[in-house]
Amino acid sequence: MATSNSARTRTATLLTLGALVVATVLGFLYLQARSGERTTDDAFVDGDVVVVAAETAGRVERIYVTDNSLVRQGAPLLDVDTDDLRLSLDEATAGLDAAEAQRSSLPASAPVSSVRAAAAAMRAARAKVARVNLAIARARPLAPITGYVARRVVAVGTSVQPGQPLMAIVLPAVWVTANFKETDTADLRAGQRVDIEIDAYPGVRLTGSVQSVQRASGQAFSLLPPENASGNFVRTVQRVPVKIAFDSVPAGLQLGPGLSARVSVHVHS
Numbered sequence: 001m002a003t004s005n006s007a008r009t010r011t012a013t014l015l016t017l018g019a020l021v022v023a024t025v026l027g028f029l030y031l032q033a034r035s036g037e038r039t040t041d042d043a044f045v046d047g048d049v050v051v052v053a054a055e056t057a058g059r060v061e062r063i064y065v066t067d068n069s070l071v072r073q074g075a076p077l078l079d080v081d082t083d084d085l086r087l088s089l090d091e092a093t094a095g096l097d098a099a100e101a102q103r104s105s106l107p108a109s110a111p112v113s114s115v116r117a118a119a120a121a122m123r124a125a126r127a128k129v130a131r132v133n134l135a136i137a138r139a140r141p142l143a144p145i146t147g148y149v150a151r152r153v154v155a156v157g158t159s160v161q162p163g164q165p166l167m168a169i170v171l172p173a174v175w176v177t178a179n180f181k182e183t184d185t186a187d188l189r190a191g192q193r194v195d196i197e198i199d200a201y202p203g204v205r206l207t208g209s210v211q212s213v214q215r216a217s218g219q220a221f222s223l224l225p226p227e228n229a230s231g232n233f234v235r236t237v238q239r240v241p242v243k244i245a246f247d248s249v250p251a252g253l254q255l256g257p258g259l260s261a262r263v264s265v266h267v268h269s
Contacts, residue, residue, distance in 0.1 A: 036268040038188060042239060043178035045198065045259040048171040050145055054160040055138035056080050067152055071143045071169065080139040080160065089132045096125035147171045148256075174255045175246065176208065178263045179218060179239035187267040188213050194244050198253075199260040207247045210265060214241040 058080040065071050065078075103118040152167040154160060176196060180188065188210060196206040217238035244263060249255055 036266060037264045038180060038184045038267055039262070039264040040178050040180050040184070041260075041262040042180075043176055043244075043261040043263050045174050045255050045257055045261060046177040046243075047174040047257040049150070049257060050147070050169045050171070052077060052141055052144065052166050052169060053162075054080065054164045054166055055141065055162055056082075056085070056135050057161050058082065058084070058139060058159070060154050060156055060158045060160060063152075063154070063156060065149045065152070065167075067149060069149050071147065071149055073143055073146045075143045077141050077143055078154065078166065082136050082139045085132060085136045085139065089129070089136065092125070092128040092132050096122070096129050099125040141166070143169060145169055145171060170256060174249075174257065175211070176244040176261050176263060178242045178244055178261070180242055182217060182238045182240050185213060185240050185242070188242060188265060189267075193266045195264045195266075196244065196246070197262045198255065199262075201253060204250070204253070206249070208244045208263075209247065211243040211245045214243070216240075 060078055061081050062079040064076050071077070099118070099121040103122055106114060106118055147169040150168045150170050154166050160166065176194075190210050190212055192210045194208045194210060196208050198204065198206065217240050219238055242265075244265075
């Protein structure tokens with residue numbers, strides 16, 4: 001019986017030692033593999049977003065686009081009421097006609113000063129007509145780029161003023177902005193391979209490459225940058241934005257600015 005217990009003890013000891021050896025080897029291999037990577041989950045899908053603002057005051061009469069729809073560059077987005085502008089155009093046109101009539105009625109012997117004054121009045125009248133026509137044209141804003149409509153904040157009947165945001169257009173082209181710790185950026189170089197995971201599509205592995213490393217940390221652009229010259233100084237690790245381009249995006253993946261991501265850069269590849 002004692003011999004049997006001793007054999008079982010030796011077997012258990014050998015199994016335990018074997019498991020420790022395997023765990024040590026696997027841990028060493030894992031650390032070796034990870035030593036060639038720089039990873040962060042402080043990353044997100046990024047892209048260009050163009051905000052379309054009103055250029056003419058008035059009431060929105062018609063909207064030609066819907067939320068999240070694709071709009072082509074140059075396509076009309078909406079119409080702003082132009083009744084007041086049409087009246088202004090009639091007034092400006094009448095002023096131009098009067099200026100032209102005055103210029104034509106001058107005799108050939110008219111003083112040079114009178115001729116110049118009449119010519120100046122005509123130019124001013126033409127400029128006023130052109131300005132009103134431009135305002136009428138701007139009452140129908142056109143899509144400045146091809147993209148997807150987002151954050152539409154106007155509806156038919158809304159009164160708008162020049163400069164008021166109407167909607168945003170998101171470009172289809174996207175990339176990843178990854179905020180690496182400053183202590184991880186020494187080995188980052190343009191062209192290095194990157195593995196990308198998007199939280200919205202778990203299990204889907206995407207690849208890309210480092211395009212550029214920003215020459216300033218995020219705090220350099222903060223609205224309230226820290227004042228290290230006053231008060232107590234607290235040293236914190238800064239984050240440096242790194243732009244990562246996708247190699248390709250599979251069909252069916254709707255990637256847009258703001259989606260969370262996780263990236264691993266192969267720094268020794």
